[in-house]
Each structure stands twice: as structure tokens, then as C-alpha cells.
Amino acid sequence: MFIQTETTPNPATLKFLPGKVVFEGGSVDFRDPESAAAASPLAQRLFTVPGVTGVFFGYDFITVTKDDAEWQHLKPAILGTIMEHFMSGAPVMNSDAESELGDEGEFYDEDDESIVATIKELLETRVRPAVAQDGGDITFKGYRDGRVFLHMKGACAGCPSSTATLKHGIQNLLRHFIPEVQEVEAV
Numbered sequence: 001m002f003i004q005t006e007t008t009p010n011p012a013t014l015k016f017l018p019g020k021v022v023f024e025g026g027s028v029d030f031r032d033p034e035s036a037a038a039a040s041p042l043a044q045r046l047f048t049v050p051g052v053t054g055v056f057f058g059y060d061f062i063t064v065t066k067d068d069a070e071w072q073h074l075k076p077a078i079l080g081t082i083m084e085h086f087m088s089g090a091p092v093m094n095s096d097a098e099s100e101l102g103d104e105g106e107f108y109d110e111d112d113e114s115i116v117a118t119i120k121e122l123l124e125t126r127v128r129p130a131v132a133q134d135g136g137d138i139t140f141k142g143y144r145d146g147r148v149f150l151h152m153k154g155a156c157a158g159c160p161s162s163t164a165t166l167k168h169g170i171q172n173l174l175r176h177f178i179p180e181v182q183e184v185e186a187v
Contacts, residue, residue, distance in 0.1 A: 001083050003083060005079075006135070008063065008135040008136070008159070009159055010134075010135075010136075010156070013054070013063050013065045013135055014064055014071060014075065014078075015063045016064065016078065017060065017061050018060075018061075018062070018082055018083075018086060020086070022057050022059065022061060023058065027139075027153055028040070029154060031054050039093060039094055040055075040057075041092070041093075042085045043055040045085055046078065049078055049081060050069070051074050052065070053066060056153055056155070059132070063135035063154045064078055065155075105141065106142060107143075115143060119140060119148055119181070123140055123170075127169075127170055127173070131156060135155035136152065136155040136157070138153070141187050145182075146183065147184070148171075148174060148185070149184075149186075149187045150184060151186070152166070
């Protein structure tokens, strides 16, 4: 098994591409060992590597976030853990945990349903593919009074350039296509 790695705009996060589907259900973000242990054998294993502080699964990639440890020391252990997991045939996610994931907590007024549908379509077709290239994901959380609320995951969470991506990239895109959008915020 050959696993490629890519840097991300977030220096604390590295993207791992195992050459196979990791998570078909969209994306999932783990920020602590406890949530990983309950939902994912692979994430649980990755959190045992000293210095790992976050694990994110996309469709065909894994991003790992570290503390102040050096990548040259962490990368071999992470690669070995990913390879060992896939070679074992164990699932990436526990079957009961996968069914609990979803679009929980979205909020918007019913009168804004057409605006929200357009926002979601633009996120799905233009934003999420680009963000996935950088090892992260952005999902819709809500819309109220011209403000769009998005959840940043994976490499996007805590990335130094995430504010620029949000304010200059996504906000400008949404304003261009949807005049009602005034501002975009991370939640």
C-alpha cells in the first residue's frame, strides 16, 4: 500500500491519501480521543500517536492535525498507523456511529428556503471541492438576516488563512450569486 502525503495551507495539518475510499458519508472531524474512540477505530488508532490533536476523514483522504511536534517525527508513525489499519481490514467507522452523523442543528427561516438551497448548491459545487483539495471541509449551518453561518472542519479549522478564505473567497462568491447575502461567519 502506498500512501501519498500533501501539505495544506494549515502548517499544523497534513493530508494523507491512501489511494482508496476513506469515508463515503461526506466528512467527519474528530477533535479529541474520546469522540474518536466512540466512533472510529482508525481515528482512535491515530490519536495514540503522540502529538496528534485532530483527525478528519474526507471521501478519499485523511488529514491529521498536530500540536507543536515536528512532522518529520510524526509522519512515519502516522503512515504506519494508517497502513496497518487498512491492511487489517478493520472498518474506518463503527457502523452505529456512521448512522448518527448528519446535518444536525441547521437553522434558517422557512421563507429563506430558496436562498438556502442556492447557498448549499454553491457550497457543494464550488467551495467544498476546492477546500477538500486542501484537506478540509466547510458545511452549511444556518442563514439569518443576510448572514451565512458555516462550519469549518479538518485542515480549515484553525488554519491561518481560513479567515481570508471565508471572508474574501466564500463571502464574495455568495454575494455575487445571491444579493441577499451580506456576510459569512464561521461557527
